[in-house]
Amino acid sequence: MNKINGFINTQLSNGLTVLIKETHTAPVASFWVWYRVGSRNEHTGITGISHWVEHMLFKGTQMFPKGAAEKAIAREGGTFNGMTWYDFTTYFATLPAARIELALRIEADRMANALFDPDEVTAERTVIISERQGAENDPEFLLTEEVMGAAFRVHPYGNDTVGHMCDLETMTRDQLYMHYDTYYTPGNAFAIAVGDFEADEMLRAINQHFGSTSDGPDIPPINAYEPPQRGERRVVVEEQGHVAYLQMVFRAPTVHEPDFFALTALDAALTGASGLTFSGGGLTNKSSRLYKALVETELATIVSGTLIPTVDPFVYGLSATVRAGHTLAEVEEALEAELARVVAEPVAQEELDKAIKQAKAQFAYSSESVTGQAMWIGFSEIFADYIWFENYIANLSAVTVEDVQRVAQKHLQRSNRTVGWYVPQGT
Amino acid sequence: MSIPGPQDITRHELPNGITVLVRENHSSPSVVISGYLPVGAYDERSEQAGLAFFTASALMRGTAHRTFEQIYEEMESVGASVGVSGGTHTTGFGTKSLVEDLPLALDILADVLRHPTFPHDGVEKLRGEILTDLEERAHDTRRMASLAFYELAYPQEHPYSRSLLGYTETVNGLRRDDLVRFYAGGYGPQGMVVVLVGAVRTADALAQVEAAFGDWEGHTYERVPLPEAPRITEVRERTTSISGKTQSDIVLGYPGPPRAAPDFLHARVCNTILGVFGLMGRLGDNVRDAQGLAYYSFSRVAGGPGPGPWHVVAGVNPVNVEPAITGIRAEIRRICEEPVSEEELEDNKAFITGSLPLRLETNEGVARAILDMERYSLGLDYLQRYANLIGTITAGQVQAVAQRWLDPDAYALSIAGPPAP
Numbered sequence: 001m002n003k004i005n006g007f008i009n010t011q012l013s014n015g016l017t018v019l020i021k022e023t024h025t026a027p028v029a030s031f032w033v034w035y036r037v038g039s040r041n042e043h044t045g046i047t048g049i050s051h052w053v054e055h056m057l058f059k060g061t062q063m064f065p066k067g068a069a070e071k072a073i074a075r076e077g078g079t080f081n082g083m084t085w086y087d088f089t090t091y092f093a094t095l096p097a098a099r100i101e102l103a104l105r106i107e108a109d110r111m112a113n114a115l116f117d118p119d120e121v122t123a124e125r126t127v128i129i130s131e132r133q134g135a136e137n138d139p140e141f142l143l144t145e146e147v148m149g150a151a152f153r154v155h156p157y158g159n160d161t162v163g164h165m166c167d168l169e170t171m172t173r174d175q176l177y178m179h180y181d182t183y184y185t186p187g188n189a190f191a192i193a194v195g196d197f198e199a200d201e202m203l204r205a206i207n208q209h210f211g212s213t214s215d216g217p218d219i220p221p222i223n224a225y226e227p228p229q230r231g232e233r234r235v236v237v238e239e240q241g242h243v244a245y246l247q248m249v250f251r252a253p254t255v256h257e258p259d260f261f262a263l264t265a266l267d268a269a270l271t272g273a274s275g276l277t278f279s280g281g282g283l284t285n286k287s288s289r290l291y292k293a294l295v296e297t298e299l300a301t302i303v304s305g306t307l308i309p310t311v312d313p314f315v316y317g318l319s320a321t322v323r324a325g326h327t328l329a330e331v332e333e334a335l336e337a338e339l340a341r342v343v344a345e346p347v348a349q350e351e352l353d354k355a356i357k358q359a360k361a362q363f364a365y366s367s368e369s370v371t372g373q374a375m376w377i378g379f380s381e382i383f384a385d386y387i388w389f390e391n392y393i394a395n396l397s398a399v400t401v402e403d404v405q406r407v408a409q410k411h412l413q414r415s416n417r418t419v420g421w422y423v424p425q426g427t
Numbered sequence: 428m429s430i431p432g433p434q435d436i437t438r439h440e441l442p443n444g445i446t447v448l449v450r451e452n453h454s455s456p457s458v459v460i461s462g463y464l465p466v467g468a469y470d471e472r473s474e475q476a477g478l479a480f481f482t483a484s485a486l487m488r489g490t491a492h493r494t495f496e497q498i499y500e501e502m503e504s505v506g507a508s509v510g511v512s513g514g515t516h517t518t519g520f521g522t523k524s525l526v527e528d529l530p531l532a533l534d535i536l537a538d539v540l541r542h543p544t545f546p547h548d549g550v551e552k553l554r555g556e557i558l559t560d561l562e563e564r565a566h567d568t569r570r571m572a573s574l575a576f577y578e579l580a581y582p583q584e585h586p587y588s589r590s591l592l593g594y595t596e597t598v599n600g601l602r603r604d605d606l607v608r609f610y611a612g613g614y615g616p617q618g619m620v621v622v623l624v625g626a627v628r629t630a631d632a633l634a635q636v637e638a639a640f641g642d643w644e645g646h647t648y649e650r651v652p653l654p655e656a657p658r659i660t661e662v663r664e665r666t667t668s669i670s671g672k673t674q675s676d677i678v679l680g681y682p683g684p685p686r687a688a689p690d691f692l693h694a695r696v697c698n699t700i701l702g703v704f705g706l707m708g709r710l711g712d713n714v715r716d717a718q719g720l721a722y723y724s725f726s727r728v729a730g731g732p733g734p735g736p737w738h739v740v741a742g743v744n745p746v747n748v749e750p751a752i753t754g755i756r757a758e759i760r761r762i763c764e765e766p767v768s769e770e771e772l773e774d775n776k777a778f779i780t781g782s783l784p785l786r787l788e789t790n791e792g793v794a795r796a797i798l799d800m801e802r803y804s805l806g807l808d809y810l811q812r813y814a815n816l817i818g819t820i821t822a823g824q825v826q827a828v829a830q831r832w833l834d835p836d837a838y839a840l841s842i843a844g845p846p847a848p
Binding site: 076096134368 | 454455456457495496499500502503504505506507508510523524525551552555556558559560562563565566567568569669670671672673674704705706712715716717718719720721722723742743744747774777778780781782783784785787788789790
């Protein structure tokens with residue numbers, strides 16, 4: 001067991017990894033359980049299954065029948081939710097610190113005892129389909145789905161986490177339960193607690209609630225890897241609307257490759273500070289290169305970039321909303337010109353300094369919230385380890401302008417990209 | 428740390444009419460500013476819909492001392508943010524920065540609020556962004572359902588009936604001079620509120636705000652009282668067709684109680700039972716869970732300075748629109764006709780008071796709470812009295828407030844989705 005500055009990193013005898021951070025800034029605590037399962041573990045026929053299983057974990061156990069867990073959390077003044085992503089499914093509750101043990105009881109219980117009542121599976125099928133249909137109302141969801149599908153022909157990252165409609169219509173209760181039974185095991189999970197408690201006391205409580213859950217069989221390996229890309233790929237979505245959208249994604253290195261931080265710095269120069277999470281966010285980006293080249297020139301109204309840490313190699317994405325009266329071709333041309341510039345000339349040292357200061361500020365802001373801290377620790381444990389964010393500033397600071405130019409030359413190539421156009425069909 | 432109250436919030440009025448509130452929090456090296464000016468869409472004419480929003484957004488496009496580019500270069504270079512946003516009654520502003528950059532954030536905030544120049548090309552760029560956003564809105568079921576709901580629920584002459592962003596025609600019709608005039612007539616220190624929360628000494632914070640705004644002079648609009656927003660006595664329904672969509676959005680509701688209404692907290696408890704508690708309260712249980720009709724189905728009681736809406740929002744498959752509306756109306760009928768059980772009432776009250784520490788966890792959360800205390804004259808001890816205020820609410824009061832504001836048979840109903848097949 002490692003214990004440094006009130007931070008515990010240990011493993012229970014059943015294989016559950018436990019990370020505990022004591023912080024006394026507010027009388028609240030956040031408890032999370034992360035499972036290493038998401039749409040990355042899916043294939044055609046069962047796309048969306050991880051997300052659906054997540055929904056079913058809110059549908060009851062013997063101890064907490066449907067609705068009882070969220071009502072118990074709400075009664076104590078807490079918040080409670082779950083999230084599914086490519087690489088993980090996670091559940092969390094944030095509560096007044098004195099009540100946090102309730103979250104441990106609920107999570108330990110549903111790690112092993114979720115019911116998957118067939119009637120509840122049936123009712124939830126329409127909720128999930130409704131969630132997908134709501135997403136389909138958004139032009140950018142439709143475009144992203146096509147672009148990712150084209151960028152990943154083989155690896156499951158080509159499927160959106162919500163799943164394909166044909167699979168949502170046909171998946172069975174037994175398939176869902178099997179998925180749960182396979183992946184919801186202590187050895188495939190880790191628990192995180194951050195907040196206003198004594199770390200040793202929290203470890204004792206986690207051990208008490210989770211220690212008796214037995215570990216499961218080995219997790220099925222993922223053998224899929226994306227073959228090399230042998231040329232530019234392009235997709236077009238033609239749907240109703242008045243506004244056009246452009247997306248451009250480049251195959252990118254993982255966090256374990258030295259290019260990752262140089263690409264992070266490149267992204268900051270191109271599209272502004274990252275939100276440092278899987279869900280975007282962050283600061284305004286109006287002093288970034290692409291804002292100046294696309295928005296200040298009145299070709300686009302919004303431009304953004306995403307570089308998200310993942311377990312397997314992912315993509316670096318750029319997207320723009322085309323301003324009324326302009327065309328996708330104009331926006332793509334201006335975007336290409338800016339990319340050519342970072343390939344041809346190094347960025348300025350000031351642009352790197354800015355990225356570092358922005359990251360420092362975001363870390364300071366995030367430390368105000370135990371929920372945010374627990375999310376960062378868990379997210380980084382998924383693709384690297386919990387100290388990844390602690391070394392973030394140092395790693396970013398080591399990047400040179402030559403590194404940035406080198407990764408631009410290596411990754412921002414036409415043959416390495418997939419381009420998507422949303423062409424609105426005016427009505 | 429204790430609940431913010433008179434013991435650690437400092438309230439100070441400047442001679443030119445600005446109220447400053449400060450609360451120190453040294454747990455992280457950051458500071459937020461949050462505040463408002465009493466100017467907004469309330470003060471625009473209906474044929475100029477969108478003027479207040481456009482004007483507030485245009486403040487950031489350039490000042491006497493900084494270009495648009497300089498404003499954002501300076502802020503983003505230090506990982507800070509500054510923003511101004513035009514609302515209906517007020518124009519809100521805020522900054523977030525490391526404490527070492529607070530002087531810069533305040534300087535830029537004062538610059539954009541006091542010395543905007545409305546550069547011609549900046550105004551035109553912004554106009555294009557707003558117009559593109561309005562094009563997106565026209566194809567967004569949720570936004571279109573909401574837009575039509577406000578038109579149905581409020582009389583045409585009421586500012587709540589029109590869009591804050593405006594409409595393509597009105598935004599196209601606004602000239603730079605209109606923005607300049609609107610700014611000159613209504614942006615001033617009288618009634619301005621500034622809240623600072625974070626790692627700053629109170630005396631320093633007060634001195635910095637006074638230095639930034641203490642010598643500001645400017646006008647504010649005289650306001651006539653809001654028109655009446657009478658209770659709805661019939662069903663007002665509108666369907667907006669948007670082709671190419673797979674989901675319909677529903678908004679069903681009423682003009683609701685202002686924040687200062689004596690029964691507002693009763694409404695908050697009632698609304699929590701109806702469409703918030705756990706996974707979206709009774710509406711979540713009925714429409715989402717039992718019937719599996721929707722991914723979301725919840726209710727909100729706005730409670731602003733005026734009769735903001737009390738409404739239900741749901742997103743459903745187009746074939747489920749009617750059953751969802753039936754389910755929503757059944758829950759509204761139930762909360763009007765049957766007193767809630769003691770157990771359900773106690774659960775909901777426990778949630779409302781118990782979640783206070785979570786809402787006060789961040790500097791933003793504390794600033795938001797202090798701003799509300801000031802805006803609605805709740806008193807600096809409001810959060811400390813809050814548990815008692817909620818705790819004494821009875822089932823009879825919950826039913827009475829439902830009957831006063833809700834009605835299962837008379838409501839505004841807006842649906843936006845694909846055309847009927």
